[in-house]
Amino acid sequence: MSDPFLSVARERLDPAEPIPAHLMCARSRGAWHRAVESHPDTAARRADWRRGLMAVVWQLATRTGRNMVTAPKKGATWAVIAAEAGVSRSTLADRLAWLIERGLLVRVTPGTTPRFRPGTLRGALDDGRGNEAATYVLTVPAALAESLAEDDQGGGEFLTPASDPAEDDWRDVPWPAETLPVELTRTPKPHVVDVGEKTFPDVRARETPAHTAPVAAWPAAATPGTKTEMLAACKRLRAEDPILRKLSARHLRSLLRVLFRLGATIDDVRHVLHHQPGSRAWPLEAAPRFVPGWVRWRAQAWLTLDSSSSGQDVRLASPLPSQVREAYRKRIRSEQTARTTELAEARTHRGDAAAGAALARQHLMAALSRAPKNAA
Structure with a gap:
């Protein structure tokens, strides 16, 4: 007589899917929830640790599809799960590592971004995949399933709150679903399981990839001479200064062209925008309302007309740093x-x-x- 708890729904996954032999795909979300709650290692933990674990387990269980695989479009991302469970990212990483080590969770695909994905030259090339959230399959160790088979009387019911998030439309889930690379999010690093297919249709976390192009690395101590070099210097200024970021690189180049022609570097421009001639700092004030006028006014304070020449030549009122x-x-x-x-x-x-x-x-x-x- 076959035990209903041990009946593995292999039709949900590829039959050739290499899940470890001692693990089996959970028959239902309710059965997986009870398996985690009844695990022997759970009872030895403190009550607050168990509350955090079960909060994460609830979010994972209610954000999976019928194939027992978490769906990022249903909100199964680190940002959403941590916020809804009321835990930090470090706590979420610790609980996920605990579940994976006990065979209660298997990572199917890791979370990646274009900047840290192989083959994209650190984000310089757009592979069209965008940010991808990590996906997990709910599993139960065979030994634990056998020990709980006699006590299981759930009949295969699903964990369902007032309205089941796993069955709701994915457009109701908080968006966008953001993921960070494995090295920055402290994601546990077990072996990655290939489910047999290239990818699930609901793996992608964001349709439009974020801008991850590398910042123009013009040297901060070098004076740009050509228009192309001035544009590269202005791109770096915009990337490192939130005030100048409100202007385009070409507009900023037109405002700083005179300073560049007089020998100013990127460090000199920063000094000019925040110090008066003579290296006295400008008085503290709120953020400028009109950035072009603010840049033009502070740059002109360092410029003066050359009275020794017949023309209207501009020179520096004070030497640059x-x-x-x-x-x-x-x-x-x-x-x-x-x-x-x-x-x-x-x-x-x-x-x-x-x-x-x-x-x-x-x-x-x-x-x-x-x-x-x-x-x-």
Whole structure:
């Protein structure tokens, strides 16, 4: 006589699906819920730990299809499950790892994003798959099923709240369903089970993939010379500054073109937008209402007309930080060169008292000429 609890619904999955031999697909969501609740390792845990586990189990059980596989379009994603169960992502990862280690859950497909998926060059190529949520199949260890077979009197009922979320339309589920890569979400790493098909029709978590293109890596200490280089520098400024992100890269390039032509780098532009000439910080204020006018006004504070030329040439009112650093480096290099020359001359005239005295007098006169004269 076949036991109803041990009857495995193989028609729900591919018969050739390699589920481990000691596991079987749960006959119903209610049977799986009772198997988790009756597991021997559950009784040894604290009451608050069991409450968190059963909250996660309830969300998994009510967000599966008839094939006992979780459906992301029914809300079986980390973000939705953690929010509805009232647990953190770390707690959700811990409970999922516990279920997988006990054979009560098998991961079918891992959650991936285009940026971390192989073959996309870290998101530079769009493979058209978008973000994919992890899917799991509800399983029961054969040994546990045999021990519960005598006490099972459920008759195969499903776990159904007032309205069964697993049977509702997927458009009623909170959207979008976001997933993060395995390395960032602390997803447990058991072996991935291939169900036999290429993918389930409800695996995809988002129809439109998020923008994951790499940020333009123009060096922050280099001055852009051409229009293409200026555009790359503005793209990096937009990516790193939420205020400048409200402008397009081309619009920002038109506002900063004069600064770039005068030798400004990305670091100089950041300094100009937040400091007055002389390196005094601008007073703290709220976010600008009109970003183009804010950028133009703060950039013009560093510009002035060159009165020495006949035309209307624009020059800097104060040196940029990169120019100050470069002038300091040049001064240090010139001083080092002068000291090296003096040392070479001293070594050349070593042992010659007359030449040494003349060289000493020469250095003394040069030092006196540089010293400030006494007013008295």
